[in-house]
Amino acid sequence: MGNRFICMTKKDPKEVTGSRSKRMGSRSQRKLLVDEELLHRQALSMALQQSQRFEGSMSRRFNGGNTSSRFNGGNTSSRRRNLSDPFSNGKQLSEFLESLKCKKIVLIHGEGFGAWCWYKSIALLEEAGLVPTALDLTGSGIDITDTNCVxxxxxxxKPLIDYLxxxxxxxxxxxxGHSVGGACVSYAMEQYPxxxxxAIFLCATMVSNCQRPFDVFAEELGSAEHFMQESKCLIHGNGKDKPPTGFMFDKQQMKGLYFHQSPAKDVALAMVSMRPIPLGPIMEKLSLSPEKYGTCRRFYIQTLDDHALSPDVQEKLVRENPPEGVFKIKGSDHSPFFSKPQSLHKILVEIAQIS
Known part of the structure; x- marks a missing residue:
């Protein structure tokens, strides 16, 4: 009887160890989730301070202008706030986000991309209480239009204009607007200011009046005439004897131009999702007027390890067509929504709450 009792109650040491490990693992997982939530709240708290300086990931520059939120002069930085300052409290953070007049953010992809490329930014912006929408431009993403017809x-x-x-x-x-998507943003600013x-230009073609989006990439791709005659990535959708209708880089070129700092999983996603780029839209000169385009508030985000649109070219764009504010992301390739999503998110939230 005693032996049977012992046999029935005595547990295998492995089972005891396994059970203890599970309990410890469960506690560790809960602690990690709590820590992650705390860090997330702290990050949002920091991001929602207009005078916040995000060290190591970005810097900002504001140009003088006629609004009270602008700073005069060149590079500026501001004091960091203590994490106990106003928005560390979840309720106060929520109330502040509710007070924002404009919480809708429309994300416009660049050449070859689609709405899919914004998946990280969408999740982060939604968590911050903002309302993001990513659009597929015509012939991009899952839009069924043949790019050769654009x-x-x-x-x-058109999808952006229809939305507005x-x-x-x-x-x-x-x-x-990202990359060539900046031209679509400029076009929309002229139509519906x-x-x-x-308007936020993310390593984008922030063109001046009568300039073509392609002109911005001339340093990397050569003149439009040379590109149209010599490029090996051109697509002749209407036949070899007709002018080219689009172009698409090969996978190795795309990786080097767009994704050299991006995670491998995101690069793999891009390799199966990128589509040909319609040539007509980027060869078209934009007509931008001071009365319409000129009335919109513009901000530029520079990517400082960009191989597709070099930092020098981005600086030239900012110099020739000055926006209200300039932000910089260090260590980012031409796809900061992949390579530096948190840094990009912080800047987007900061710009959103500039009054």
Whole structure:
């Protein structure tokens, strides 16, 4: 009887160890989740301070202008706030986000990309209480239009223009344009300036009046004429004897130009998702007027390890067509939504809450 009792109650040492390990693992996992939530709240708290300086990931420069939120002069930095300052409290943070007049952020992808490239930014912005929307431009992402049929910037930008047309009269949005998507943002600013609260150019073609998006890439790709005659990546959708309709870099070129600092999983996603780039829209000169385009608030985000649009070219764009504010992301390739998503997120939130 005693032996049976012992046999029934005595546990295998391995089972005891396994059970203890599970309990310890569960506690460790809960602690990690709590720590992660705390860090996330602290990061949001820091991001929502207008005078915050994010060391090591970005810097900002504001140009003089006619709004009270602008700083005069060149490079500026501001004092860091203590994490116990106002927005470390979740309720206060939520109340502050509720007070933002414009929480809708429309994300416009660059050449060859689609709405899919913003998946990290969408998740982060939603967690911050903002309302992001990513659009597929015509012939991009999952849009079924043949890219060879997209010949004008108006056609390419139609999903964005349709979105703005359907906005309620009293609503405004923040536009974010990546790379050639910046030309679509500029086009939209000329069409519907009253519906755009702010325009953010992310390593983008922030062109001047009568300039072509392609001209911005001339240093990397050569003149438009040379590119049209010599490039090996051109696509002749209407036949070899007709002018080219688009282009697409091979995978190794794309990796070197766009993704050399990006995680391998994101590069793999891009390799199966990138689509040909319609040639007509980037060869079209934009007509931008001071009365429309010139009334919108513009901000530029520079990527400082960019192989597709070099930091020097980005600096030239900012110098020739000065925006209200300039932000910089260190260590980012041409796809900061992959390579530096947190740094990009902090800047987007900071710009969103500039009054």
């Amino acid at each position: 010949t004008t910037l108006a056609e390419y930008s 047309q359907n906005l309620p009269e009293d609503e405004k949005v923040i536009l974010v 009253e519906k755009i609260a702010k």
